[in-house]
Amino acid sequence: MNRYALFLGCTTPTQVIQYELSSRWICQHLGIELVDIDDFVCCGINQINLSLEAGLLLAAMNLAYAEDKGLDILTLCAACTGALAEAIERLKDQETRNGVNRKLRIIGLEYNGQTQVKHISRVLYEDVGIDRIKREIKRDLSKLRVAPHYGCHYTKPESAFDGLDDPDNPKTLHQLISATGAFPVQYETLNLCCGGKSFPISKDIVFSLVQRKLDNLMNKKIDCMVVQCQTCYLMYSDQQKVIHEQLKKQPDIPVLLYPQLLGMALGGDLKKDLGFDLNAISLDRLIAKTGLNRKI
Amino acid sequence: MDQDNKLRKPVQVSKLDPKFRPEVLKHKSAGGLNACFACGTCTAGCPITEVFPEYSPKKLAKMVKLGMRRDVLSSRFIWYCTTCHTCEQHCPQNVEFFSILNVLKNMAAKQGYAPSPWIDQTQQVMRTGLIFPADEELVKKREFLSLPVLKSDGTKAKRLLKFTGIAEIKSPRKILE
Numbered sequence: 001m002n003r004y005a006l007f008l009g010c011t012t013p014t015q016v017i018q019y020e021l022s023s024r025w026i027c028q029h030l031g032i033e034l035v036d037i038d039d040f041v042c043c044g045i046n047q048i049n050l051s052l053e054a055g056l057l058l059a060a061m062n063l064a065y066a067e068d069k070g071l072d073i074l075t076l077c078a079a080c081t082g083a084l085a086e087a088i089e090r091l092k093d094q095e096t097r098n099g100v101n102r103k104l105r106i107i108g109l110e111y112n113g114q115t116q117v118k119h120i121s122r123v124l125y126e127d128v129g130i131d132r133i134k135r136e137i138k139r140d141l142s143k144l145r146v147a148p149h150y151g152c153h154y155t156k157p158e159s160a161f162d163g164l165d166d167p168d169n170p171k172t173l174h175q176l177i178s179a180t181g182a183f184p185v186q187y188e189t190l191n192l193c194c195g196g197k198s199f200p201i202s203k204d205i206v207f208s209l210v211q212r213k214l215d216n217l218m219n220k221k222i223d224c225m226v227v228q229c230q231t232c233y234l235m236y237s238d239q240q241k242v243i244h245e246q247l248k249k250q251p252d253i254p255v256l257l258y259p260q261l262l263g264m265a266l267g268g269d270l271k272k273d274l275g276f277d278l279n280a281i282s283l284d285r286l287i288a289k290t291g292l293n294r295k296i
Numbered sequence: 297m298d299q300d301n302k303l304r305k306p307v308q309v310s311k312l313d314p315k316f317r318p319e320v321l322k323h324k325s326a327g328g329l330n331a332c333f334a335c336g337t338c339t340a341g342c343p344i345t346e347v348f349p350e351y352s353p354k355k356l357a358k359m360v361k362l363g364m365r366r367d368v369l370s371s372r373f374i375w376y377c378t379t380c381h382t383c384e385q386h387c388p389q390n391v392e393f394f395s396i397l398n399v400l401k402n403m404a405a406k407q408g409y410a411p412s413p414w415i416d417q418t419q420q421v422m423r424t425g426l427i428f429p430a431d432e433e434l435v436k437k438r439e440f441l442s443l444p445v446l447k448s449d450g451t452k453a454k455r456l457l458k459f460t461g462i463a464e465i466k467s468p469r470k471i472l473e
Contacts, residue, residue: 010426013446014434021441038447041425047462048398049375049414050405052325054460058421061456079379103459107452156381157394167385193343193380200413201375208347209378275441 002127004074004118005066006034007084009230010042012076016230018275022259023076023120025273029266030128030136034074039065045083046197059087060100063117064109073117078229079197082153084117085160119154121228121258122164125172133179138267143289144182146261147222147253148173149213149236151229152193167191176258177226180265189216196231199239210239217253223286224254226261233257237280252281264290312363320360320403325395332357332391338383344376351376353383353393360400369404372471375411406461408469418462424448 012019027034044058063084066073075081091097091113101110118126124133155167165172168191177184192213195206213236217225227233237255244252256279263274270276270292276283320326338353345351351373359368368374374397383393404410417427424430430438430446438446457463 010428013438013443014426014428014430017437017441017443020443024443036444039452040447041450041453042421042427045379046414046417046427047421047457049401050410050418050465051402051460051462052323052398054418054457054462057456057460058453061453082379082381103456107455152378152380152382156385158385167381191382192346193378193382195343195378197379198344198376200417201372201411205344205348205376205378209343212347 002031002123003033003035003071004123005037005040005069005071007040007043007062007066007073007075007080007117009075009077009080011234012230016233016257018260018278019076019230019233019257021275021278022257022263022268022273025268026124026259026263026266027074027120029263029268030124030132032074032123032127035069035071037065037069043077043080043083044087045079048083055083056087056090056096057100057103059084060091060104060111061107061109063087063091063115064104064111067111067115068109072115074123075117075119076229077231078119078151078153079231081117081119082156082160086157088113088115088117089160119228121154121173121176124176124262130175130179133176133262137179137181137265139181139265139290139292141181141261141265141290142183143291144224144286145185145220145222146177146182146256147185147187147217147220147225148177148190149194149225149227149232150191151227151232154228173226173228173258177261180262182261182265185220185222187216187220189213194232194235196235199235206235206239207243210235211243214240214243214253222253223289224256224283226256226258228258230257241280254281254283254286255279256283256286307362307364311366313365314363316363316365316368317361320396320399323399325392326399328389328391329357329360329396331389332361333389334358335388337386337388338391338393341382341386343378343380343382348376353397356400357391357393357396360396368400369407370409370469370471374400374404375471405465408467409471410465410467411471412467415465415467418457418465421450422454422457422463423450425450425453
């Protein structure tokens with residue numbers, strides 16, 4: 001059985017609980033054991049803005065806690081994944097690691113480069129595998145046309161993810177979507193960033209970026225977007241609603257987290273197991289199209 | 297916001313600071329700056345530039361090279377980056393512009409130009425370990441969904457961050473528009 005330390009990050013367990021709920025459900029369903037570690041703190045990605053050292057120390061602190069338990073880390077947030085993976089890269093430098101460990105020891109910790117970090121989609125792709133996922137499918141989602149959105153930190157910086165995917169022409173999420181039976185739609189702005197990390201600084205920039213992708217998707221006849229990061233989710237879902245209210249523009253494009261899509265295909269209870277009722281944009285039409293005919 | 301068609305003021309050589317570039321280069325992660333040959337591939341692929349054309353990684357790199365210390369460190373632009381890493385992914389010289397930008401932001405923060413959202417988030421991490429607090433409503437919601445209780449203790453993070461000077465960063469200066 002695969003066993004991982006679950007790294008929830010800050011945003012998922014407070015603002016996008018359906019991501020946590022559906023991730024826990026699919027992992028249990030597929031035999032991935034998740035261990036909760038109470039001592040985990042913020043991954044440090046936003047602290048990098050003010051102090052590179054502070055960001056690195058927070059990341060190293062988390063890595064050390066997982067290493068102490070002898071576990072690799074499973075992340076849900078793409079940005080946490082990037083922050084921790086980049087820290088692992090930087091801490092391969094002995095001088096840097098020694099400096100960090102001198103400080104970690106003061107709070108009783110040490111990091112020796114043993115712990116690795118994997119995003120949940122990567123665990124599904126590499127540990128569970130596309131073939132096994134296909135064999136587990138219980139519901140027919142073949143009528144769904146789905147637009148994937150990868151999240152920048154899922155593939156970049158490329159050096160931190162040892163060949164998981166091609167950042168310019170990514171394929172893993174397309175394959176994970178195909179495995180559920182749904183059809184992954186290719187589109188021009190596939191790699192456009194959600195802008196989430198600029199959101200606290202300039203909402204205008206984020207609105208323009210979100211709008212650009214939504215405009216592109218408007219004529220692709222899709223049933224939903226599928227994302228694999230809660231920050232991307234919030235930008236395309238909650239901020240889409242804000243934009244559409246301003247522009248009086250309809251209809252909204254529903255947004256699912258990948259574990260929600262997979263969970264639906266695996267036969268999970270849409271509300272209790274997968275939190276479909278917590279999504280900002282209604283999923284009723286999407287559910288009806290799959291023939292499930294059940295309102296949330 | 298878009299002033300691309302307006303003629304800009306000439307760069308005043310007497311106001312350039314020749315110490316600025318070496319100071320930036322001193323940081324390991326900004327070491328690639330000298331390899332930049334200003335091709336503009338970074339800017340061509342930047343999502344911020346796509347929606348806000350006045351923002352340009354190439355231009356910021358050039359300003360650092362020229363020694364335009366105050367213009368760079370007090371600029372709003374250095375905080376606009378979405379951290380997508382596309383500039384680094386495409387750079388033919390393997391310049392890590394994202395890392396250079398982080399060095400610039402760190403320098404600006406020390407001089408009092410940090411935007412308040414990043415300061416507030418850091419303070420929150422030192423209080424609870426996470427950037428968002430768990431209020432009563434959330435605690436109930438998680439309990440209803442049978443999700444584990446969220447820990448909220450920033451004591452160790454605070455002790456660790458004390459070494460970095462991040463706790464002392466304040467934002468008294470106004471960032472230039």
